[in-house]
Amino acid sequence: MADVAILPYDQYTDAPGTLFVKREWEEANAAHPENFDFGDVPKGWPKKLTGPLVWNGKDLHAHPEKYVRLLKDDEIAEIDAGLKAFQKLSLPASAVAQSTFPLPKLGASLRAIGKNLYQGTGITLLRGFPIQKYNREEQVLIFLGLNSWVADTRLDQGIGRGICHIKSIKHLDPAQRGKIFVSAQNNDAQMYHSDAGSEIVGLMALSLPSSGGQSTVASGWQVYNHLAEHRPDILRILAERKFRWTANGIPEDGVRLIHWLNEKLYINFATRTFIGYAEAPERDHKFPPLTFEEREAFGGWQWISEQFSLESSLQVGDIEWVNNLHHQHARRGYIDDENEPRHLLRIWSRDSEFSPELPLDIKNKFDAMFKEAPTFYPLDEIEEDIRRKETGVFTASCKEETAAERVRTGFTKLVLG
Template sequence: MAAQVLSAAPIPSIHTPRPIIRTPTPSSSKPNSTPSTPFTSRFPDGIKTSGQHAPLYDLLRPYEQFPKHITGPTVWKAEDYKDQPGRWTHRFTPEQIEELSDAADAFLANGLPLTGISKETFPLPHLSAFLESVRSELVDGRGFILFKGFPTWAWGNHKSAVAYMGLGTYLGYFVSQNGRGHVLGHVKDLGEDPTQIDKVRIYRTNARQFFHADDADLVGLLCIARALEGGESDIVSSHHVFNVLQAERPDVVRTLTEPIWYFDRKGETSRGQDDYIRTSVFYLEKGENGRVYTKWDPYYVRSLTRFSDAGIIPPLSAAQQEALQVLEQTCLRLALHMILEVGDIQFVSNSQVLHARTEYKDHPPTSSFPRRHLMRLWLATPEGEGGWKLPFHDSFEKKRGGIQVDDTPPVCPLDAE
């Protein structure tokens, strides 16, 4: 794939710290599209998404303490997997589909809302052991898996969402993905202007998404409908990228380890919070032998000119401009390309994998084919349950990261809104 220049407008065998920005200005939330909830709490499990936060600056390490070369299962090359999909895909067996289907039917029969899904309300006595191995691979290994054969065409969106979230609860805790409290997200073109990057979230457009990490430990994407053209996925081991940059451009790595990067909150902030966060791109975990954790999204870095033009924050330096270009070009050069078919589920760890999406074109409105649609999950894996030891104050919180605006409750719309 040819390198692209970043611009302000549109871009298994199973085994493995990500920073987080700060949170949204309340927007009115539409009612949950699932059955009415019997819970009286705004947060059915009593736990609120922690939200975006600046790092604990006294825990950040200087470039000199970062490794010169990373080894281990988190480091992989595209050529390791390109022609061997069996190494990173798992096709659900008929027995596994039946177990998911039965659990989803039972959950629906109980009349619970999607926000009430947990291991207790969605038991998977046989599949759970396998999903534990998947979680281990995601958190401590290569950091990605592609499931195939999830029968969305037979189940429809509601049951598919239940089964998808039920599966996800064995991998992590659901966190809110935007200021409206969506814990079931929808990647879909809503016709918003992707050039308005200080206001618009790119997942709501058909623009290219450059390599980035989301504000959660894990991200899941269930393909409901494909685009007419494009919308294909690229992933890359950020540890392999780190090694290549250390060998080719250590000056770029140094720049990326410095807490000089401002990330936009795009208005998704709680009362009293800043509109941006100062952070690094590469971190080290807390403690001895800390792993390199990556926090990155060029759209959130490039969208802050309204503040830098006003002299509130410094503009990107020449070194930073070069670093973001070199990082993107290196990711493109090293990436593994994949196409999500209907019924595929991709899970990726944001700690040691960066992901991207090509620009896409939907079927025309007069077509009988639906628009491209992915259901998205953001999942937290807290430090106390084997997650990465992040230099953030919420590292031990069950629902660390995500985006939380004031006390906006979690909701699970069944389509984009």
């Protein structure tokens, strides 16, 4: 393999010329006069958030016991027994649930992880499962089984998918695959974002790249506190302006990107959604371009998130769960080993016991996306891409998508990786 350099993350942007790299954000921030009045936080919002959802990644990294849960030998054996119990039922993958994938002892611990994801730090890394001992179908079933105890409702990731393969398809002939819209399908870095639709995002590492690809997560509540003190104007832009893109559940006049409800901050946005990405790298022309203020706001959110982020070098078998309502996540760029490329499984879920009331903008979007339980569980990225082409979804640029396709899928084309 020829040597390929990974672009330093502080020089990365999803949209060159529109979204700021770190240096561009710092220059824009420094251009304001020293005593410039940035105003106050949005009306009725707190000046500072407190509680376990507020954390600095450097502190968690220094105390991994706060977010890393190591599996014991007897728990690994229990998971294997749960898999065998499910296989004896001869049911499809869509039937994996707490009742069909029994974990009599570990289940209680996984339920505690679910509670922590909603009411604690909002992040957990489960480590130590020997996933490579199992075939691909078994790997998928194990991931679904463990996740069913953490959050009991699986959500549709588009085209009826109950599971998504995070694996680059750049090496495939572009004429024989769908266009790449999302970071799930290439090896570029990605900026901080919320996945398009989920309360909890789960990722399981099946294989890892030869270099790069670290996972990063930032507490949205920590980012809020920093901006409330230093740049409250950015919070007002994200909380009060309406941003528009084409997707079911997004009204014509747009939605706000951060929300305050029942004494909690909610976040659900990704700049890629209305900018474009990879092989569809432009904003829908029926919407006006972002203003400089908006670009600066996104730059501030991105690079303050990076400042406080937790970076994890995943290990094979790791499962990382992140609260997608309060935190955002990103990824470093990576170099694949062509013989064993980076491959993660992703699941979107919510839990019926812990799920909160959602801000109306997020609720309307989710209601449009999650009308039916997912039934498609592809075993690899090729099977997944074939379904994309068969349905005509996620295969063309935003402006080529027809209204009929949007109605049929009930889903934004720019699903986030």
